[in-house]
Amino acid sequence: MFRSKLREHYRLSFVALMMALFLAKCGFSNTPAGIDVRPITSLRFTAGSDFLDRVQRQLGGAAADWSKNGVGHLVYRRPNHGQDTQTFRNVDVFREDSVPKAQEIYAQNREVFTTRGSGQNWKLYREQGAGAEKWFASYEEAHFETNHGVPMWWSNSPDIYVGVLKQNVFIEVSYTAYMPSWKWNYIQTINEDIRFAGDLLSKAAR
Numbered sequence: 001m002f003r004s005k006l007r008e009h010y011r012l013s014f015v016a017l018m019m020a021l022f023l024a025k026c027g028f029s030n031t032p033a034g035i036d037v038r039p040i041t042s043l044r045f046t047a048g049s050d051f052l053d054r055v056q057r058q059l060g061g062a063a064a065d066w067s068k069n070g071v072g073h074l075v076y077r078r079p080n081h082g083q084d085t086q087t088f089r090n091v092d093v094f095r096e097d098s099v100p101k102a103q104e105i106y107a108q109n110r111e112v113f114t115t116r117g118s119g120q121n122w123k124l125y126r127e128q129g130a131g132a133e134k135w136f137a138s139y140e141e142a143h144f145e146t147n148h149g150v151p152m153w154w155s156n157s158p159d160i161y162v163g164v165l166k167q168n169v170f171i172e173v174s175y176t177a178y179m180p181s182w183k184w185n186y187i188q189t190i191n192e193d194i195r196f197a198g199d200l201l202s203k204a205a206r
Contacts (some may be wrong), residue, residue: 021141032160035187039046040135040197041164046205047095049098051070051095052074052093054205056200059074065068070097073094078193088175088177091172093170098168099132103132105170106163122159124136124138125138125139132167134164159174159176160172160186161174171197172196173197
């Protein structure tokens with residue numbers, strides 16, 4: 001009985017591995033092709049000590065505030081109306097008191113969201129810019145969800161992350177949905193969120 005179960009376990013694992021290799025070869029993935037970060041990268045502004053307060057006012061006080069004396073970050077989750085599946089759309093704004101500290105935030109998030117290690121399937125899609133004006137986009141690759149190391153189901157849910165450094169400000173726009181990517185135009189949605197963030201920052205900087 002034990003040997004029979006063991007053989008069945010290895011057979012299922014082998015089939016799962018073959019399916020993963022086949023789907024990867026076919027390019028079955030949720031890459032963020034078509035993402036447009038220009039609404040944020042084209043902005044030119046100075047973020048003084050009251051910048052996060054200005055952003056919060058634009059949001060009507062709806063953002064979670066993790067700042068002190070103008071340094072820290074705001075976390076704002078965009079609402080999802082009319083969807084029957086959980087989708088999380090975040091626009092978060094970090095302000096540091098110097099460019100080097102903001103660069104550290106950029107580097108930390110880039111490492112987290114491009115890691116392919118234990119339990120992680122994030123992959124860098126694109127990175128542009130240099131110094132204090134740069135951005136990157138990453139995505140979580142299609143993968144098998146596992147239970148105690150045994151592949152259980154194929155996950156192609158959209159998980160997209162965009163990080164933009166603008167001098168002493170770091171902006172992140174993320175999209176996570178617990179549904180297959182072909183059921184929802186997540187690129188269109190995250191582009192809407194990027195435009196929202198660009199407009200928000202533009203108004204807050206005035």
